[in-house]
Amino acid sequence: MKALVFHGPGRTSWQDVPDPAIEDAADAVVRVDAVTICGTDLHIVKGDVPEVTPGRVLGHEAVGTVVEAGGDVRTVRPGDRVLISCISACGRCRFCREARYGQCRGGGGWVLGHTIDGTQAEYVRVPFADLSVHPLPSALAG
Template identity: 80%
Template sequence: MKGYVFHGPGQSAWQEVPDPAVKDATDAIVRVDAVTICGTDLHILKGDVPEVRPGTVLGHEAVGEIVETGGDVRTVRPGDRVLVSCITALVDRIDDALSQGWSVLVRGTARAVTEPDEARRLEERAYSMPWVGGRRDVWVRIDPVGITGRRIESR
Protein backbone atom coordinates (compact mmCIF):
# COMPACT_ATOMS: atom_id res chain seq x y z
CA MET A 1 0.00 0.00 0.00
CA LYS A 2 1.07 3.62 -0.40
CA GLY A 3 1.95 5.84 2.55
CA TYR A 4 3.16 9.42 2.95
CA VAL A 5 6.52 8.91 4.64
CA PHE A 6 8.50 11.50 6.61
CA HIS A 7 12.24 11.33 5.86
CA GLY A 8 13.39 14.40 7.76
CA PRO A 9 12.60 18.13 7.87
CA GLY A 10 11.40 19.18 4.42
CA GLN A 11 11.75 15.64 3.06
CA SER A 12 8.74 13.37 2.49
CA ALA A 13 7.35 11.17 -0.26
CA TRP A 14 4.52 8.81 -1.20
CA GLN A 15 5.99 5.32 -1.24
CA GLU A 16 5.15 1.66 -0.75
CA VAL A 17 4.85 0.67 2.93
CA PRO A 18 3.97 -2.69 4.52
CA ASP A 19 0.30 -3.56 4.95
CA PRO A 20 -0.80 -3.26 8.58
CA ALA A 21 -1.46 -6.34 10.69
CA VAL A 22 -3.28 -6.95 13.96
CA LYS A 23 -0.57 -7.23 16.62
CA ASP A 24 -2.51 -6.61 19.83
CA ALA A 25 -5.97 -7.77 20.88
CA THR A 26 -7.16 -4.13 20.90
CA ASP A 27 -6.03 -3.34 17.31
CA ALA A 28 -8.35 -2.63 14.39
CA ILE A 29 -7.29 -2.44 10.73
CA VAL A 30 -9.03 0.19 8.59
CA ARG A 31 -9.10 0.17 4.77
CA VAL A 32 -8.68 3.90 4.16
CA ASP A 33 -10.89 5.59 1.57
CA ALA A 34 -9.71 9.16 2.25
CA VAL A 35 -6.94 10.52 4.47
CA THR A 36 -5.47 13.89 5.26
CA ILE A 37 -2.66 15.40 7.23
CA CYS A 38 -3.31 17.99 9.93
CA GLY A 39 -1.42 20.77 11.64
CA THR A 40 0.57 18.29 13.71
CA ASP A 41 1.85 16.65 10.53
CA LEU A 42 2.81 20.07 9.14
CA HIS A 43 4.91 20.71 12.26
CA ILE A 44 6.53 17.29 11.82
CA LEU A 45 7.31 18.02 8.16
CA LYS A 46 8.88 21.34 9.14
CA GLY A 47 11.07 19.61 11.73
CA ASP A 48 9.42 21.09 14.83
CA VAL A 49 8.80 17.67 16.44
CA PRO A 50 12.21 15.99 16.81
CA GLU A 51 10.65 12.94 18.53
CA VAL A 52 9.25 11.84 15.14
CA ARG A 53 11.85 9.72 13.42
CA PRO A 54 12.46 9.41 9.67
CA GLY A 55 10.40 6.55 8.23
CA THR A 56 7.20 7.55 10.07
CA VAL A 57 4.03 7.32 7.93
CA LEU A 58 1.99 10.51 8.27
CA GLY A 59 -1.74 11.12 7.87
CA HIS A 60 -3.71 10.05 10.91
CA GLU A 61 -7.13 11.47 10.10
CA ALA A 62 -9.08 9.23 7.75
CA VAL A 63 -12.41 7.73 6.74
CA GLY A 64 -12.61 4.05 5.88
CA GLU A 65 -13.93 0.58 6.61
CA ILE A 66 -12.93 -1.86 9.34
CA VAL A 67 -11.44 -4.97 7.71
CA GLU A 68 -10.02 -6.82 10.72
CA THR A 69 -10.05 -6.53 14.52
CA GLY A 70 -8.23 -8.03 17.45
CA GLY A 71 -10.08 -10.31 19.86
CA ASP A 72 -10.75 -7.62 22.50
CA VAL A 73 -12.35 -5.09 20.10
CA ARG A 74 -16.07 -4.74 20.91
CA THR A 75 -17.15 -1.35 19.53
CA VAL A 76 -16.53 -1.96 15.81
CA ARG A 77 -16.48 -4.98 13.52
CA PRO A 78 -15.42 -5.72 9.94
CA GLY A 79 -17.61 -3.84 7.48
CA ASP A 80 -18.24 -0.85 9.80
CA ARG A 81 -17.54 2.57 8.28
CA VAL A 82 -15.43 4.67 10.66
CA LEU A 83 -13.83 8.05 11.07
CA VAL A 84 -10.26 7.75 12.34
CA SER A 85 -9.04 10.74 14.31
CA CYS A 86 -6.34 11.37 16.83
CA ILE A 87 -8.19 14.42 18.03
CA THR A 88 -10.97 14.38 20.59
CA ALA A 89 -14.16 16.39 20.15
CA LEU A 90 -14.06 19.77 21.84
CA VAL A 91 -17.11 22.01 22.08
CA ASP A 92 -16.86 25.57 23.34
CA ARG A 93 -19.69 28.01 23.99
CA ILE A 94 -18.57 31.59 24.56
CA ASP A 95 -20.84 34.52 25.38
CA ASP A 96 -18.83 37.50 24.15
CA ALA A 97 -21.09 40.03 25.90
CA LEU A 98 -20.57 38.40 29.30
CA SER A 99 -16.98 37.23 28.61
CA GLN A 100 -17.73 33.75 29.90
CA GLY A 101 -18.76 30.33 28.69
CA TRP A 102 -17.98 26.63 28.92
CA SER A 103 -15.95 23.97 27.20
CA VAL A 104 -16.67 20.23 26.96
CA LEU A 105 -14.10 17.64 25.84
CA VAL A 106 -15.32 14.20 24.73
CA ARG A 107 -12.79 11.39 24.22
CA GLY A 108 -13.83 8.23 22.43
CA THR A 109 -14.31 6.36 19.18
CA ALA A 110 -15.72 8.49 16.38
CA ARG A 111 -17.69 7.03 13.52
CA ALA A 112 -19.67 8.44 10.62
CA VAL A 113 -23.46 8.20 10.98
CA THR A 114 -24.60 6.27 7.92
CA GLU A 115 -28.09 5.15 8.99
CA PRO A 116 -30.53 7.51 7.18
CA ASP A 117 -33.08 7.74 10.03
CA GLU A 118 -30.41 8.60 12.59
CA ALA A 119 -28.90 11.25 10.27
CA ARG A 120 -32.38 12.75 9.71
CA ARG A 121 -33.01 12.93 13.49
CA LEU A 122 -29.68 14.70 13.99
CA GLU A 123 -30.47 17.16 11.19
CA GLU A 124 -33.86 17.94 12.77
CA ARG A 125 -32.37 18.49 16.25
CA ALA A 126 -29.33 20.56 15.24
CA TYR A 127 -29.57 24.15 16.39
CA SER A 128 -26.41 25.44 14.76
CA MET A 129 -25.16 25.73 11.20
CA PRO A 130 -21.78 24.65 9.83
CA TRP A 131 -19.24 27.49 9.96
CA VAL A 132 -18.91 27.45 6.19
CA GLY A 133 -22.69 27.56 5.70
CA GLY A 134 -24.79 25.14 3.70
CA ARG A 135 -25.81 21.67 4.85
CA ARG A 136 -23.93 19.06 6.80
CA ASP A 137 -22.91 16.24 4.49
CA VAL A 138 -21.54 14.02 7.25
CA TRP A 139 -22.63 13.47 10.83
CA VAL A 140 -20.18 11.95 13.32
CA ARG A 141 -21.12 10.01 16.45
CA ILE A 142 -18.65 9.65 19.32
CA ASP A 143 -18.91 6.65 21.64
CA PRO A 144 -17.41 8.34 24.71
CA VAL A 145 -14.83 6.81 26.99
CA GLY A 146 -14.36 10.06 28.88
CA ILE A 147 -16.04 13.45 29.20
CA THR A 148 -14.63 16.48 30.98
CA GLY A 149 -15.56 20.14 31.03
CA ARG A 150 -14.64 23.53 32.38
CA ARG A 151 -16.13 26.95 32.84
CA ILE A 152 -14.48 29.79 30.94
CA GLU A 153 -14.38 33.22 32.58
CA SER A 154 -12.59 36.45 31.85
CA ARG A 155 -10.67 37.87 34.83
Protein backbone atom coordinates in the same frame (compact mmCIF):
# COMPACT_ATOMS: atom_id res chain seq x y z
CA MET B 1 0.60 -0.42 0.12
CA LYS B 2 1.39 3.21 -0.67
CA ALA B 3 1.98 5.64 2.18
CA LEU B 4 3.36 9.13 2.78
CA VAL B 5 6.63 8.55 4.63
CA PHE B 6 8.63 11.15 6.56
CA HIS B 7 12.36 11.11 5.78
CA GLY B 8 13.49 14.07 7.87
CA PRO B 9 12.80 17.80 7.86
CA GLY B 10 11.49 18.91 4.48
CA ARG B 11 11.58 15.41 3.02
CA THR B 12 8.62 13.09 2.43
CA SER B 13 7.78 10.60 -0.28
CA TRP B 14 4.95 8.34 -1.36
CA GLN B 15 6.36 4.84 -1.25
CA ASP B 16 5.53 1.18 -0.78
CA VAL B 17 5.47 0.04 2.86
CA PRO B 18 4.24 -3.19 4.47
CA ASP B 19 0.50 -3.48 5.14
CA PRO B 20 -0.34 -3.01 8.82
CA ALA B 21 -1.55 -5.96 10.87
CA ILE B 22 -3.28 -6.54 14.18
CA GLU B 23 -0.61 -6.38 16.90
CA ASP B 24 -2.90 -6.35 19.94
CA ALA B 25 -6.39 -7.75 20.51
CA ALA B 26 -7.68 -4.17 20.93
CA ASP B 27 -6.47 -3.07 17.45
CA ALA B 28 -8.40 -2.54 14.25
CA VAL B 29 -7.03 -2.28 10.73
CA VAL B 30 -8.87 0.31 8.64
CA ARG B 31 -8.80 0.88 4.88
CA VAL B 32 -8.40 4.64 4.51
CA ASP B 33 -11.07 6.14 2.26
CA ALA B 34 -10.42 9.85 2.95
CA VAL B 35 -7.65 11.58 4.83
CA THR B 36 -6.78 15.12 5.73
CA ILE B 37 -3.67 16.97 6.70
CA CYS B 38 -3.44 19.42 9.56
CA GLY B 39 -0.97 21.87 10.99
CA THR B 40 0.59 19.17 13.15
CA ASP B 41 1.62 17.23 10.03
CA LEU B 42 3.15 20.42 8.62
CA HIS B 43 5.10 20.95 11.86
CA ILE B 44 6.46 17.40 11.56
CA VAL B 45 7.57 17.97 7.97
CA LYS B 46 9.17 21.28 8.97
CA GLY B 47 11.17 19.43 11.63
CA ASP B 48 9.46 20.89 14.70
CA VAL B 49 8.58 17.47 16.21
CA PRO B 50 11.88 15.64 16.71
CA GLU B 51 10.19 12.56 18.23
CA VAL B 52 8.92 11.69 14.73
CA THR B 53 11.70 9.64 13.25
CA PRO B 54 12.52 9.10 9.58
CA GLY B 55 10.53 6.20 8.14
CA ARG B 56 7.30 7.10 9.96
CA VAL B 57 4.05 7.09 7.96
CA LEU B 58 2.43 10.48 8.58
CA GLY B 59 -1.18 11.39 9.37
CA HIS B 60 -3.55 11.06 12.30
CA GLU B 61 -7.07 11.78 11.03
CA ALA B 62 -9.11 9.83 8.48
CA VAL B 63 -12.36 8.19 7.49
CA GLY B 64 -12.28 4.58 6.42
CA THR B 65 -13.69 1.08 6.51
CA VAL B 66 -12.73 -1.51 9.12
CA VAL B 67 -11.16 -4.53 7.41
CA GLU B 68 -10.05 -6.42 10.52
CA ALA B 69 -10.71 -6.13 14.25
CA GLY B 70 -8.83 -7.75 17.10
CA GLY B 71 -10.57 -10.20 19.39
CA ASP B 72 -11.16 -7.64 22.15
CA VAL B 73 -12.78 -5.01 19.88
CA ARG B 74 -16.50 -4.71 20.66
CA THR B 75 -17.71 -1.45 19.08
CA VAL B 76 -16.89 -2.01 15.40
CA ARG B 77 -16.57 -4.92 13.02
CA PRO B 78 -15.25 -5.44 9.49
CA GLY B 79 -17.29 -3.46 6.97
CA ASP B 80 -18.13 -0.60 9.35
CA ARG B 81 -17.33 2.91 8.11
CA VAL B 82 -15.54 4.87 10.82
CA LEU B 83 -13.93 8.14 11.72
CA ILE B 84 -10.38 7.62 12.99
CA SER B 85 -9.71 9.99 15.85
CA CYS B 86 -6.50 11.97 16.00
CA ILE B 87 -6.26 10.79 19.63
CA SER B 88 -6.10 7.16 20.72
CA ALA B 89 -7.40 6.31 24.18
CA CYS B 90 -6.60 3.26 26.28
CA GLY B 91 -9.76 3.75 28.35
CA ARG B 92 -8.10 2.51 31.54
CA CYS B 93 -5.70 5.18 32.80
CA ARG B 94 -6.79 8.00 35.10
CA PHE B 95 -6.93 10.53 32.27
CA CYS B 96 -9.08 8.32 30.04
CA ARG B 97 -11.46 7.61 32.94
CA GLU B 98 -11.80 11.40 33.27
CA ALA B 99 -12.45 11.70 29.48
CA ARG B 100 -9.14 13.56 29.05
CA TYR B 101 -8.03 11.25 26.24
CA GLY B 102 -5.31 13.50 24.89
CA GLN B 103 -3.44 12.98 28.15
CA CYS B 104 -3.70 9.15 27.98
CA ARG B 105 -0.87 7.46 29.88
CA GLY B 106 -1.82 3.91 28.94
CA GLY B 107 -0.22 3.88 25.50
CA GLY B 108 -2.62 6.24 23.74
CA GLY B 109 -2.73 9.98 23.21
CA TRP B 110 -1.41 11.35 19.93
CA VAL B 111 0.25 8.23 18.55
CA LEU B 112 -0.84 7.93 14.89
CA GLY B 113 1.78 9.52 12.65
CA HIS B 114 3.79 10.38 15.75
CA THR B 115 5.03 7.27 17.55
CA ILE B 116 3.37 4.67 15.28
CA ASP B 117 2.52 4.72 11.58
CA GLY B 118 -0.36 6.98 10.68
CA THR B 119 -3.25 7.49 8.30
CA GLN B 120 -1.61 8.95 5.19
CA ALA B 121 -1.69 5.45 3.73
CA GLU B 122 -3.99 2.92 2.12
CA TYR B 123 -4.43 1.10 5.46
CA VAL B 124 -3.74 1.94 9.09
CA ARG B 125 -3.57 -0.02 12.34
CA VAL B 126 -5.53 1.80 15.03
CA PRO B 127 -4.77 0.84 18.64
CA PHE B 128 -7.51 0.87 21.28
CA ALA B 129 -10.13 0.70 18.54
CA ASP B 130 -13.12 0.74 20.89
CA LEU B 131 -12.30 4.33 21.90
CA SER B 132 -10.24 5.45 18.90
CA VAL B 133 -12.53 4.81 15.93
CA HIS B 134 -16.10 6.05 15.81
CA PRO B 135 -18.81 4.46 13.64
CA LEU B 136 -20.34 6.81 11.13
CA PRO B 137 -24.13 7.13 10.96
CA SER B 138 -25.49 4.97 8.14
CA ALA B 139 -26.66 8.07 6.22
CA LEU B 140 -23.03 9.18 6.02
CA ALA B 141 -21.53 5.74 5.49
CA GLY B 142 -22.81 5.20 1.97
